Amino acid sequence: xxxxxxxxxxxxxxxxxxxxxxxxxxxxxxxxxxxxxxxxxxxxxxxxxxxxxxxxxxxxxxxxxxxxxxxxxxxxxxxxxxxxxxxxxxxxxxxxxxxxxxxxxxxxxxxxxxxxxxxxxxxxxxxxxxxxxxxxxxxxxxxxxxxxxxxxxxxxxxxxxxxxxxxxxxxxxxxxxxxxxxxxxxxxxxxxxxxxxxxxxxxxxxxxxxxxxxxxxxxxxxxxxxxxxxxxxxxxxxxxxxxxxxxxxxxxxxxxxxxxxxxxxxxxxxxxxxxxxxxxxxxxxxxxxxxxxxxxxxxxxxxxxxxxxxxxxxxxxxxxxxxxxxxxxxxxxxxx
Amino acid sequence: xxxxxxxxxxxxxxxxxxxxxxxxxxxxxxxxxxxxxxxxxxxxxxxxxxxxxxxxxxxxxxxxxxxxxxxxxxxxxxxxxxxxxxxxxxxxxxxxxxxxxxxxxxxxxxxxxxxxxxxxxxxxxxxxxxxxxxxxxxxxxxxxxxxxxxxxxxxxxxxxxxxxxxxxxxxxxxxxxxxxxxxxxxxxxxxxxxxxxxxxxxxxxxxxxxxxxxxxxxxxxxxxxxxxxxxxxxxxxxxxxxxxxxxxxxxxxxxxxxxxxxxxxxxxxx
Ligand SMILES: Cc1cc2nc3c(=O)[nH]c(=O)nc-3n(C[C@H](O)[C@H](O)[C@H](O)COP(=O)(O)OP(=O)(O)OC[C@H]3O[C@@H](n4cnc5c(N)ncnc54)[C@H](O)[C@@H]3O)c2cc1C
Ligand SMILES: Nc1ncnc2c1ncn2[C@@H]1O[C@H](COP(=O)(O)O)[C@@H](O)[C@H]1O
Numbered sequence: 001x002x003x004x005x006x007x008x009x010x011x012x013x014x015x016x017x018x019x020x021x022x023x024x025x026x027x028x029x030x031x032x033x034x035x036x037x038x039x040x041x042x043x044x045x046x047x048x049x050x051x052x053x054x055x056x057x058x059x060x061x062x063x064x065x066x067x068x069x070x071x072x073x074x075x076x077x078x079x080x081x082x083x084x085x086x087x088x089x090x091x092x093x094x095x096x097x098x099x100x101x102x103x104x105x106x107x108x109x110x111x112x113x114x115x116x117x118x119x120x121x122x123x124x125x126x127x128x129x130x131x132x133x134x135x136x137x138x139x140x141x142x143x144x145x146x147x148x149x150x151x152x153x154x155x156x157x158x159x160x161x162x163x164x165x166x167x168x169x170x171x172x173x174x175x176x177x178x179x180x181x182x183x184x185x186x187x188x189x190x191x192x193x194x195x196x197x198x199x200x201x202x203x204x205x206x207x208x209x210x211x212x213x214x215x216x217x218x219x220x221x222x223x224x225x226x227x228x229x230x231x232x233x234x235x236x237x238x239x240x241x242x243x244x245x246x247x248x249x250x251x252x253x254x255x256x257x258x259x260x261x262x263x264x265x266x267x268x269x270x271x272x273x274x275x276x277x278x279x280x281x282x283x284x285x286x287x288x289x290x291x292x293x294x295x296x297x298x299x300x301x302x303x304x305x306x307x308x309x310x311x312x313x314x315x316x317x318x319x320x321x322x323x324x325x326x327x328x329x330x331x332x333x334x335x336x
Numbered sequence: 337x338x339x340x341x342x343x344x345x346x347x348x349x350x351x352x353x354x355x356x357x358x359x360x361x362x363x364x365x366x367x368x369x370x371x372x373x374x375x376x377x378x379x380x381x382x383x384x385x386x387x388x389x390x391x392x393x394x395x396x397x398x399x400x401x402x403x404x405x406x407x408x409x410x411x412x413x414x415x416x417x418x419x420x421x422x423x424x425x426x427x428x429x430x431x432x433x434x435x436x437x438x439x440x441x442x443x444x445x446x447x448x449x450x451x452x453x454x455x456x457x458x459x460x461x462x463x464x465x466x467x468x469x470x471x472x473x474x475x476x477x478x479x480x481x482x483x484x485x486x487x488x489x490x491x492x493x494x495x496x497x498x499x500x501x502x503x504x505x506x507x508x509x510x511x512x513x514x515x516x517x518x519x520x521x522x523x524x525x526x527x528x529x530x531x532x533x534x535x536x537x538x539x540x541x542x543x544x545x546x547x548x549x550x551x552x553x554x555x556x557x558x559x560x561x562x563x564x565x566x567x568x569x570x571x572x573x574x575x576x577x578x579x580x581x582x583x584x585x586x587x588x589x590x591x592x593x594x595x596x597x598x599x600x601x602x603x604x605x606x
Contacts, residue, residue: 075481078476099484099502099503100503100504102468102484103468103472103484104472106436106467106468106470107472107475107482109432109473110433110436110473111476113433113564114433115431115433115564116432116433117565118432118465118468118469119467128568146466146573147465148355148466149464150573151354151572151573152355152570152573153570154567154569154570155568155569155570156565156567157565157566157568159566160564161564199513200481200513201481201483201510201511202511202512203508203510204511206503206508207506207507207509208503208505209505220605242606243605251523286466306352311575311577311579312575313579314577314579314580315581315597315598316579316581316582317582317590317594318581318582318583318590319587323587324587324591327587327590327591328594331592331595
């Protein structure tokens with residue numbers, strides 16, 4: 001049977017949620033259209049994780065143990081994925097559209113001479129009638145993605161090359177429920193050691209900031225950006241307190257040292273979906289927007305009427321946050 | 337020391353303007369004003385700062401139709417020394433695999449002309465295709481190390497660069513052998529704004545145009561037919577947001593109006 005493969009990205013304590021989401025999606029597509037779901041796991045001492053992938057829906061897991069150095073060596077990951085895929089010949093190969101996945105997938109595509117679609121928000125299986133050759137292709141992967149900074153959607157296919165590779169945005173599909181009775185095959189691949197690739201790129205230091213704040217479960221988030229300045233964050237914290245919410249921040253505010261990293265929302269921070277998201281002094285760069293656009297209600301306060309954040313907001317207030325916030329806080333305090 | 341740096345820059349439809357479509361649903365690229373891709377300005381700025389620190393030459397490279405040259409002049413005005421434009425009708429419709437192959441061939445040719453190459457810098461992603469593929473793919477085609485999402489170039493020597501890169505939940509410091517490809521995502525590289533004088537002198541800088549035969553690019557591997565991916569359909573993204581923007585000079589009225597809107601819509605913030 002044809003196969004759908006998912007690259008299993010590692011998180012601190014196991015397979016990252018973004019990859020489990022893709023295993024879940026692959027499982028759904030497989031059950032509907034008749035595929036086998038496989039997963040590729042690269043790193044060191046990973047058997048427990050492989051079992052976990054099977055419990056979440058994989059039929060087979062391919063492990064490449066490249067020694068301790070292989071957890072962070074992406075050149076090794078690219079090599080290992082390409083070798084396993086060459087041998088196993090899946091029809092479809094999915095990566096999470098994380099910083100890691102978006103680096104790895106295009107590399108693997110070059111190694112295998114195939115196409116890759118970035119940052120999909122949906123993957124479906126369908127029939128493709130090729131206008132060029134007049135041929136009909138069955139069970140083709142439709143890769144749907146935003147482009148032009150999110151203003152245009154595109155449906156893309158890879159009809160003649162295999163595998164069809166796509167990276168899929170985290171947080172689109174749910175993490176499937178775990179079934180500990182599920183069984184599957186685990187295969188270990190003897191593919192070199194990551195040491196060889198070390199001479200090109202050596203990892204000197206890895207800094208991961210532990211998250212103390214969990215924005216994911218917050219019902220209300222008030223976020224500040226570069227426009228807020230340290231003084232503005234005092235107001236932002238006060239508003240968050242009045243509303244019983246958490247404080248978030250843009251990368252610019254985190255880089256400036258006004259807020260710790262675990263408050264960052266966006267591509268390189270957290271993805272959040274609160275009931276209410278209030279963006280204060282944030283311009284609305286696409287890397288910020290991908291982290292908050294699925295909030296139920298979005299409110300933006302910005303003194304630039306052209307700021308892109310207004311395009312994704314339900315309510316926009318054009319004004320100086322240093323004037324608007326105190327008023328808003330005062331009114332909200334009064335209404336309680 | 338003197339570094340030979342190639343900077344890849346892409347002309348893109350001005351991100352401030354809404355996209356235009358042709359009646360058949362495809363993008364009408366000719367109707368859209370072109371500008372330099374915002375991230376590529378970060379890459380140009382990074383190159384300029386390296387050159388200021390250790391000396392060298394910066395060569396801009398772009399694959400685009402000839403009419404894009406005006407937008408590319410901005411890179412020259414910022415301080416890029418020379419420019420190579422790969423322009424050829426047969427490139428139209430290239431996807432990222434084909435584009436990265438073609439650009440890697442240009443880099444190869446430039447590399448052999450210069451005798452030595454230290455760095456290829458590009459933006460992390462383009463504002464029109466947002467793939468972030470080209471940097472990592474060029475590294476693969478050339479068989480040299482590549483690092484994507486580079487936040488900062490920390491040190492540079494004759495054989496290696498030390499860079500800080502963004503990862504999920506933090507950062508990583510890497511020592512990378514040169515020549516290497518770096519995709520710049522660093523917002524700390526605030527692009528300099530060219531003066532009128534820079535703009536004028538940019539007009540005198542040399543721009544070489546090559547077609548694919550001059551570079552030795554296989555025509556079967558570029559353009560629509562050389563591209564594995566096909567765009568089936570494009571459509572304007574649906575904005576499901578209410579999009580009520582309130583502006584009032586008077587902050588009291590602004591806030592009142594906002595709270596009144598919420599009340600009307602039956603929304604309570606608390
Ligand atoms: C690989 C990569 C990953 C990234 N990851 C993230 C991420 O996870 N999260 C993230 O946020 N960004 C991320 N970014 C950065 C992103 O591109 C933007 O640079 C960043 O989001 C900008 O932050 P900002 O909106 O706070 O700042 P700016 O873009 O500088 O916006 C400041 C805004 O404040 C407004 N303002 C100023 N003064 C006032 C005032 N007095 N009252 C009201 N409004 C005011 C201005 O009009 C402006 O719109 C990433 C970038 C890259 C390349
Ligand atoms: N046609 C092109 N010409 C020159 N550089 C390009 C071209 N396309 C992409 N790039 C470079 O690759 C980066 C990533 O672009 P993309 O993969 O399209 O998101 C851009 O920021 C540019 O530096």
